[in-house]
Amino acid sequence: MQDTDTVSQVTFDRSDARSSIAETLVERMEETIRGSSLGPGHRLGTKEDLRRQFGVAPATLAEAIRVLRLRGVLDVRPGPGGGIFVAEQSPLVRLGHDMLQLGADGTSITHCLAVLDVLDQEVALDAAAHRTEQDVAELTELLERLRRTWPDPAESQRCNWDLHRRLALISPNVLLRTMYTRLVDYISGELGQAITAEDFRKGSADRLQVHVDLVDAVIRGDQRGAEAMALRHRGLTRPDR
Structure with missing residues (x-):
């Protein structure tokens, strides 16, 4: 048996x-x-x-x-x-658990990207204020990989999310860091196929340049410049735009 x-x-x-x-x-x-x-x-x-x-x-x-x-x-x-x-759950524990349940709740990619648009500004400000030499080295490497793979929509999209995830990891704000990276993981993993190559390539030259300018501002520690690039970047990854 x-x-x-x-x-x-x-x-x-x-x-x-x-x-x-x-x-x-x-x-x-x-x-x-x-x-x-x-x-x-x-x-x-x-x-x-x-x-x-x-x-x-x-x-x-x-x-x-x-x-x-x-x-x-x-x-x-x-x-x-x-x-x-x-168990008696604290609000933060419940939030973390809810973030893990995004897929089960059927959260749409449009909603996720809308929240990322809002969080991008804080991520950029923190990255410019708190980047270390190691952060600078890794961001430089990721940006170079993004440039190199840009002609390939699928690979450049993966590099794009890796770069955004790495920027968020610089933040000392645990809540911001966790929310942002969870959303990026969900979008790039569960919903990756929902963003087509055509969607991702809209405004291709501008999209690449805004990432270049954002990383440059972070490396220089220019918070105002990083914030401006985050605002310029806002909405560019939404498939309905």
């Missing part, structure tokens, strides 16, 4: 990666909490209760609980009356 794990009617061969089974269990447990509107402090049961409920092996459940604890979704309390509880 084949040895399997099951998660609410979903069956997996043992040959499947354990992490994939645990990831599916994480999703099902989160769906249970959201779907039943379970509030902070609600007791889900013991580990054995949950193992039986979802029909999984102890190791699979342990991995799912570990992930959900790291995300701030679950608490584990020992002793009499203990068990697995819905």
Whole structure:
């Protein structure tokens, strides 16, 4: 008889990666909490209760609980009356979790790009104010790669997102950095095919030059110049423009 794990009617061969089974269990447990509107402090049961409920092996459940604890979704309390509880999440934890759920919510690329347009200005200001020698070296290399690959729409689009992501990583503002890079990851990964070569190449010469001028301003530490380039850049990546 084949040895399997099951998660609410979903069956997996043992040959499947354990992490994939645990990831599916994480999703099902989160769906249970959201779907039943379970509030902070609600007791889900013991580990054995949950193992039986979802029909999984102890190791699979342990991995799912570990992930959900790291995300701030679950608490584990020992002793009499203990068990697995819905965690009290801080607003920042909830924001981070919501950012991870962008794909599940069907967020459109137009909405993502609209938010990036707004955040670009703050990213540019922080990058110009806080860039280090290492940042300058890496931005210079990324810009050169963007120039080199510009004739290839697919490759230059990837380089474009790499450059924007790297600019955001300079910011000391953790919230800004996290929101921006999450959005870039979502757009470049999940929605990459939604931005066609034709969309990306609109105003091609101007689009390349604004990136050159933006990086140049950041390298010089020119905040006003970087902000001006971010404003000029605004809206250029929207497919509906």
